[in-house]
Amino acid sequence: xxxxxxxxxxxxxxxxxxxxxxxxxxxxxxxxxxxxxxxxxxxxxxxxxxxxxxxxxxxxxxxxxxxxxxxxxxxxxxxxxxxxxxxxxxxxxxxxxxxxxxxxxxxxxxxxxxxxxxxxxxxxxxxxxxxxxxxxxxxxxxxxxxxxxxxxxxxxxxxxxxxxxxxxxxxxxxxxxxxxxxxxxxxxxxxxxxxxxxxxxxxxxxxxxxxxxxxxxxxxxxxxxxxxxxxxxxxxxxxxxxxxx
Amino acid sequence: xxxxxxxxxxxxxxxxxxxxxxxxxxxxxxxxxxxxxxxxxxxxxxxxxxxxxxxxxxxxxxxxxxxxxxxxxxxxxxxxxxxxxxxxxxxxxxxxxxxxxxxxxxxxxxxxxxxxxxxxxxxxxxxxxxxxxxxxxxxxxxxxxxxxxxxxxxxxxxxxxxxxxxxxxxxxxxxxxxxxxxxxxxxxxxxxxxxxxxxxxxxxxxxx
Numbered sequence: 147x148x149x150x151x152x153x154x155x156x157x158x159x160x161x162x163x164x165x166x167x168x169x170x171x172x173x174x175x176x177x178x179x180x181x182x183x184x185x186x187x188x189x190x191x192x193x194x195x196x197x198x199x200x201x202x203x204x205x206x207x208x209x210x211x212x213x214x215x216x217x218x219x220x221x222x223x224x225x226x227x228x229x230x231x232x233x234x235x236x237x238x239x240x241x242x243x244x245x246x247x248x249x250x251x252x253x254x255x256x257x258x259x260x261x262x263x264x265x266x267x268x269x270x271x272x273x274x275x276x277x278x279x280x281x282x283x284x285x286x287x288x289x290x291x292x293x294x295x296x297x298x299x300x301x302x303x304x305x306x307x308x309x310x311x312x313x314x315x316x317x318x319x320x321x322x323x324x325x326x327x328x329x330x331x332x333x334x335x336x337x338x339x340x341x342x343x344x345x346x347x348x349x350x351x352x353x354x355x356x357x358x359x360x361x362x363x364x365x366x367x368x369x370x371x372x373x374x375x376x377x378x379x380x381x382x383x384x385x386x387x388x389x390x391x
Numbered sequence: 392x393x394x395x396x397x398x399x400x401x402x403x404x405x406x407x408x409x410x411x412x413x414x415x416x417x418x419x420x421x422x423x424x425x426x427x428x429x430x431x432x433x434x435x436x437x438x439x440x441x442x443x444x445x446x447x448x449x450x451x452x453x454x455x456x457x458x459x460x461x462x463x464x465x466x467x468x469x470x471x472x473x474x475x476x477x478x479x480x481x482x483x484x485x486x487x488x489x490x491x492x493x494x495x496x497x498x499x500x501x502x503x504x505x506x507x508x509x510x511x512x513x514x515x516x517x518x519x520x521x522x523x524x525x526x527x528x529x530x531x532x533x534x535x536x537x538x539x540x541x542x543x544x545x546x547x548x549x550x551x552x553x554x555x556x557x558x559x560x561x562x563x564x565x566x567x568x569x570x571x572x573x574x575x576x577x578x579x580x581x582x583x584x585x586x587x588x589x590x591x592x593x594x595x596x597x598x599x
Contacts, residue, residue, distance in 0.1 A: 201535050208538040277534060277550055357535045390535025 180323065184308070184376040185387040198388045205390060206325050210356035213273045218339060219284035222276075224346030229315045229366055237314075242350040247296075247334070251310075251372035254301035261336060261350055267291040267299075272331060278360035279385070286347075288354050289337030294328040297372070305374045311353050312369040320364050321376055321387075322355065331356050334367065359389040517567060521560055528557035 176182050181199035185191065228234070237245055247259045270292055277283035297309070302324075309327040312319045326332055333354045336343050343349035348365025355362050373379070506514075530536045530543050531553035537544045547553040575583045585591070 205535045205539050208535070210534060210538045211541050211544070275534070275550065277532070281554065283550060357538050359534065391533040 180307070180325070183388050184321075190386075194386055194388065197386075197391070201388065201390050202323075202325065205357065207329075208357070210272075210274050210331050213275070213285050215273060215287070217285050218273060218287060222284040222286050222339075222347065223282050224344065225278065225280075225282070225360070226365075228345045229313075231315070234314055234366070238345065245350050245368070247351060247367060248369045249296070249300045249372075250369070252303040252306045252374060253297075253372050254303065255299075257300050259296070264291050264296070264334060264336060264351070267295055269337075270330075270333060271337075272333070272356070274331070274354070274356035276354075276356070276360055276363065279389075280360075283360075287339045288333055288335045288356075289340075289343075290333035290335035290354065292330055293332045293334055293353070294330065296334060296370075297327065300372075302372050306372045307374045308372070308376055310371040310373060310376070310379050311364055311367050312371070313364050314366040314368040318364060318366075319379065320362055321373075321379060322358075322362065326355055326358070329355075329357070357390050359391060361385055362389045517564075521563065525557060525560045525564070528553040528560065532557065 173182065176195075176199060179202075181195075181202055183194050183198035186195045228238075242261055245261050247261075247264065248257075249259070250256045268291065269289055271287055271289045273285060273287045275283060275285050293309070306324060308321045308323055310319060310321040322332070331354075335348070335352045335354045336350055338344065338347055338349075343352060348363070348367075351367045352365045353363060353367050371379075527543065528547065530540075531547055532550060534550075537550070544550055544553060547556065
């Protein structure tokens with residue numbers, strides 16, 4: 147009797163120690179491999195973390211489906227209104243010739259690029275599906291420069307973990323991790339369906355992430371910040387930070 | 392095709408099953424058929440058995456309550472209106488079970504494996520068809536998952552088709568839940584909830 151209980155005590159003790167130390171080590175390991183999303187706190191934190199970790203393990207290098215030209219939607223839905231600010235109207239009147247994309251943060255060479263400069267970089271065109279969490283979706287051809295190309299030009303520092311992108315509309319910003327920022331299909335888009343990117347669809351510059359929902363594809367991009375922490379940046383309302391869903 | 396009357400009976404047969412059992416299990420004055428472990432085959436369709444008024448086998452003080460819960464379920468099943476309606480097939484297979492077997496089985500055994508074909512089919516459908524379909528269509532709405540396993544979307548013809556299926560599935564599951572809440576409520580909410588949590592029926596306390 148006493149033997150059994152001693153054995154039980156030892157086994158239970160060892161199991162408990164292993165369990166507790168496992169629980170203590172797991173977050174560090176997960177964080178080291180970039181499996182913890184910035185919105186890991188709060189009520190939905192565990193769910194967000196589980197989703198993000200599984201997606202990062204499964205989908206880090208996967209490519210969004212690209213469609214044949216015949217599948218392009220004839221009437222793509224342009225959600226929302228163009229920016230109403232004076233600065234945007236002035237830039238629009240000038241044909242966006244003075245539009246600038248500022249890049250700062252953890253980069254070796256901060257830059258301010260014009261649309262002409264962006265167009266001079268190698269472009270990529272892809273016909274992908276844009277799905278909004280509201281339910282609507284469409285397929286369009288998107289033309290732009292891959293974000294990784296621009297990030298290579300400004301040379302991101304090794305400790306960089308996120309790219310924050312800002313719309314010219316105040317308070318409208320979002321961010322992605324480096325896996326999505328360096329993904330070959332992540333485009334700074336300036337063209338759509340063979341022409342200029344219409345203002346309704348985010349012209350002159352929109353970030354396209356075909357592997358994430360519509361709200362991560364912020365329009366009117368005017369600034370990029372490379373950072374290792376999102377503490378000082380606001381998240382997109384109550385939506386999930388990772389929108390590959 | 393179901394008439395309104397038929398639909399009510401279909402909904403009611405599950406309710407009646409639940410409501411009937413709790414009351415009957417504590418009955419101590421069985422009728423002539425009540426001790427039959429395996430009810431005779433003829434019992435399901437025999438008019439003699441159907442005419443057999445359940446209330447008679449019940450304890451006197453339970454009569455009113457039994458009538459109240461079974462007023463629709465035990466209403467004369469084979470009337471002209473029923474026979475001429477589209478629900479005649481359902482009434483043939485279900486109505487006898489409404490009034491007959493719950494009463495004829497001995498106390499305590501009424502709940503043993505007592506799910507009928509319709510109930511089993513519904514649960515099989517929900518667990519093995521609807522839930523996997525909901526998970527699949529849910530994954531099909533994820534652009535990232537679709538990028539790794541394109542067939543999750545392509546088998547449905549596209550993300551919007553998957554979304555439509557997902558939404559109708561949601562509606563069905565919500566209705567499924569609501570119907571069960573109504574059933575539990577009608578069968579005695581506290582007792583049934585206690586039974587779900589503790590595993591004890593406590594049939595004699597069916598007063599909620």
